Amino acid sequence: MSKSVLHIVFIFSFLSAFAQQNLVPNGSFEDTVFCPFGSAQPNSVAVWYNVTSASPDYYNACSSLGAGVPDNDWGFQYAEDGQAYIGLITYWSSQPEYREYMQVKLNTPLVKDKYYCWSMWVSLLDSVDFASNNIGIALSNNAVTAFGSQVLLPISLYGNESNIQTDANNWVKIGGNFKANGNEEFLTIGNFLPDVLTSSTQLHQNTVGGEGAYYYIDNVFLGDCIVNIEFPNVFTPNKNGSNDIYSISPLGIEQIDFRVLNRWGESVCHSLDKISWDGTLNGIECNDGVYYYVCTYHNTETNVKETKTGFIQLIR
Numbered sequence: 001m002s003k004s005v006l007h008i009v010f011i012f013s014f015l016s017a018f019a020q021q022n023l024v025p026n027g028s029f030e031d032t033v034f035c036p037f038g039s040a041q042p043n044s045v046a047v048w049y050n051v052t053s054a055s056p057d058y059y060n061a062c063s064s065l066g067a068g069v070p071d072n073d074w075g076f077q078y079a080e081d082g083q084a085y086i087g088l089i090t091y092w093s094s095q096p097e098y099r100e101y102m103q104v105k106l107n108t109p110l111v112k113d114k115y116y117c118w119s120m121w122v123s124l125l126d127s128v129d130f131a132s133n134n135i136g137i138a139l140s141n142n143a144v145t146a147f148g149s150q151v152l153l154p155i156s157l158y159g160n161e162s163n164i165q166t167d168a169n170n171w172v173k174i175g176g177n178f179k180a181n182g183n184e185e186f187l188t189i190g191n192f193l194p195d196v197l198t199s200s201t202q203l204h205q206n207t208v209g210g211e212g213a214y215y216y217i218d219n220v221f222l223g224d225c226i227v228n229i230e231f232p233n234v235f236t237p238n239k240n241g242s243n244d245i246y247s248i249s250p251l252g253i254e255q256i257d258f259r260v261l262n263r264w265g266e267s268v269c270h271s272l273d274k275i276s277w278d279g280t281l282n283g284i285e286c287n288d289g290v291y292y293y294v295c296t297y298h299n300t301e302t303n304v305k306e307t308k309t310g311f312i313q314l315i316r
Helices: none
Strands: 007-009 057-060 084-092 102-105 115-124 130-132 135-140 157-160 171-179 186-191 200-202 212-224 246-248 253-261 267-271 275-277 289-299 304-314
Touching: 084 130, 084 186, 115 135, 135 212, 157 171, 186 212, 253 275, 267 275
Parallel strands: 007 171, 130 212
Antiparallel strands: 057 084, 084 212, 102 186, 115 171, 115 212, 130 200, 135 157, 135 186, 246 275, 253 267, 253 289, 289 304
16 A cells, blocks of 8 residues: 655645744654554653543554554554654544543743644544544643543643544645633643534444544644735636635734725725635626735734735736
8 A cells, every 4th residue: 555645735825834943842753752562652752641541642663563654553654754643533433522632741831912823734544434623732731631531631722623634645734823821831632622513524434443533643833923925916717616716814814904906006806804806896897907906914923014015917
């Protein structure tokens, strides 16, 4: 069996986390306490730890006894970064609220009212029956554990992926941003919402992995946001279902004032809540050509008002 290592960026098209300080130690799970000699040995990865009596897994290329990378007891996947990753269950159809979690202490506590960005790469195990949504992060000022439980951890959710992740071939990047309450120092990953609020879809039946949703996880990041909005310069509102709307939805900005002008300086689009234009003015299609945009917004990371300008080519 072989899999491509195609990296798919899901929601971070306009947020760049490159060259940023990661507050998550051992975010790619490369550092070990010992080489795992089987699955369900989360204590073999350095600084991360299991917080319940459930059984998340640690995989590393150093292992040849069922916990290897890319080949292991449950599936086959190369690491997104380096040669290690973890795996955990986010939903189990026959055991209500069953969850698996991993927790780590951040390098430094979070600052009150500051915006932070988080991300991780996930890949569905190919030998499970289901896929689910809601995998995400929780944060707390102190370690939160429930060693006598295998169900939902009582901890505050800070961000999660609302889409059901079904890709078992590639790594998919998920993430978001949030405003810190202040002094959060412990990060936990998993599904923190109950079954009634978790969506799932059945992809297979009677697989080796079982009747649940299980994900490999790699390259976990939490740190400063860099808001870098990229405005497309061409769109084609020809009603063919592709690129019909000029629209972007970047994270980390608010108080948007977006305006599009024609070559005579006349406004053909003005929006105070989103960056979007369907290529019409008062319901009438605008002509092909080059238009000028001005977008003013409040950058929540730098706490300053910014303005972007440029050109949009409309092609029908």
